[in-house]
Amino acid sequence: DTGVSQDPRHKITKRGQNVTFRCDPISEHNRLYWYRQTLGQGPEFLTYFQNEAQLEKSRLLSDRFSAERPKGSFSTLEIQRTEQGDSAMYLCASSLGSGEYQETQYFGPGTRLLVL
Amino acid sequence: GNSVTQMEGPVTLSEEAFLTINCTYTATGYPSLFWYVQYPGEGLQLLLKATKADDKGSNKGFEATYRKETTSFHLEKGSVQVSDSAVYFCALSAPNTGNQFYFGTGTSLTVIP
Numbered sequence: 001d002t003g004v005s006q007d008p009r010h011k012i013t014k015r016g017q018n019v020t021f022r023c024d025p026i027s028e029h030n031r032l033y034w035y036r037q038t039l040g041q042g043p044e045f046l047t048y049f050q051n052e053a054q055l056e057k058s059r060l061l062s063d064r065f066s067a068e069r070p071k072g073s074f075s076t077l078e079i080q081r082t083e084q085g086d087s088a089m090y091l092c093a094s095s096l097g098s099g100e101y102q103e104t105q106y107f108g109p110g111t112r113l114l115v116l
Numbered sequence: 117g118n119s120v121t122q123m124e125g126p127v128t129l130s131e132e133a134f135l136t137i138n139c140t141y142t143a144t145g146y147p148s149l150f151w152y153v154q155y156p157g158e159g160l161q162l163l164l165k166a167t168k169a170d171d172k173g174s175n176k177g178f179e180a181t182y183r184k185e186t187t188s189f190h191l192e193k194g195s196v197q198v199s200d201s202a203v204y205f206c207a208l209s210a211p212n213t214g215n216q217f218y219f220g221t222g223t224s225l226t227v228i229p
Contacts, residue, residue, distance in 0.1 A: 004159075031215065042120075042205050042219030043160070056216070091160070095215070102148040102167040102209070105217060107160035 002026070004108035006092050012114045013082055020078045021111045025094030032075050033105060034067055035091040036060065043091050049075060082115045089113075118143045118210045122220030129196055129227050137191040137223045139180075139206035147210040149173075149182050149189040150217070154203045163191075163204070196227045 005024045013019050025032050031050050035043035046065070047057045051072040061067075064082075069075040079086055089112050093105040123138040141147065151163040151173070164173030169184035180191045189206060206220040 033216070035217075040221065042207070042221050043217070044219070045216035048215065058216075093160075093217075102165075103215065104150070104162050104165060106162070107152070109159040 004092055004094055004106055006090075006108040006111050008111055009109060010112050010114075012116065014116050015084060016081055018078065018080045019082060019113065020076055021090055021092075021113075023075045023077070023092030023108060025074070025092070026096075026106055027073075029094035029096045029106070030072070031095045031097065031103070032069055033093040033095075034075070034077050035093065037089040037091055037110070038087075046077075079113075082113075084115050087113055087115045118147070118208060118213060118218045120206050120208055120218055120220040122204075122206050122223050124221075124223070126224040126226060129225070131198055131227055131229050132195045133227075135191070135193040135196045135200075135225070137204055137206075137225070139189045139191065139220060141187050141189065141206075141208050143187075143208055143210045144213070145211040146184075147208040149180070150207045150209070151178070151180055151189070151191050152205045152207060152219075154205065154222070156202070160205065196225070198227045198229055201225055201227050 007022045033048040034046040037043040049069040064080045089110040091110045092108045095103040097103040148167045150165045152160040153163045164175045166173040166182035172181045203222045207217045
């Protein structure tokens with residue numbers, strides 16, 4: 001049973017560069033979520049997909065952020081023109097269900113981004 | 117709105133001590149409540165959950181009871197081990213909010229032999 005995987009695990013970039021992260025959810029899961037976690041804080045919701053449709057985006061997701069899930073399987077999160085304030089752990093989670101809020105979300109190990 | 121408040125850490129306990137980590141919430145409607153654990157260098161793992169009032173979630177000796185009257189979901193363990201050292205997050209998921217989770221800030225636990 002493979003869990004949620006994320007790639008890369010670590011990314012160091014210079015301010016102004018673009019970065020892209022990938023998330024592979026548990027294979028049968030139809031819902032996929034992105035969160036951001038800064039040091040000493042809990043994860044904060046960014047966006048989620050049901051199959052290939054992006055159903056909700058947080059106000060935290062500025063115009064520089066874009067997420068896709070083109071075939072309803074893996075997802076990518078791109079940050080354009082990175083800023084130092086983007087430095088954080090980016091977490092992906094997935095769940096299986098029909099939209100009931102009792103669903104458990106299964107988290108990946110995260111991608112730690114450092115913007116210099 | 118929806119939010120979770122956790123007791124601040126860090127918490128340091130001796131092995132076999134009793135653990136309580138407080139968690140209270142505010143939510144629209146009747147949320148589901150979760151405890152996740154994050155071991156050093158690893159991702160968040162579900163520890164336990166409860167989906168309705170008076171439910172008790174339990175796993176690995178940890179327990180938490182969904183108390184609607186006090187809007188609480190405190191995590192307890194009767195006898196902690198060194199291997200329980202981790203960061204613990206309380207979270208909720210509420211109806212009509214797109215299934216997003218709302219997390220507390222986390223409580224770091226260190227258990228010393």
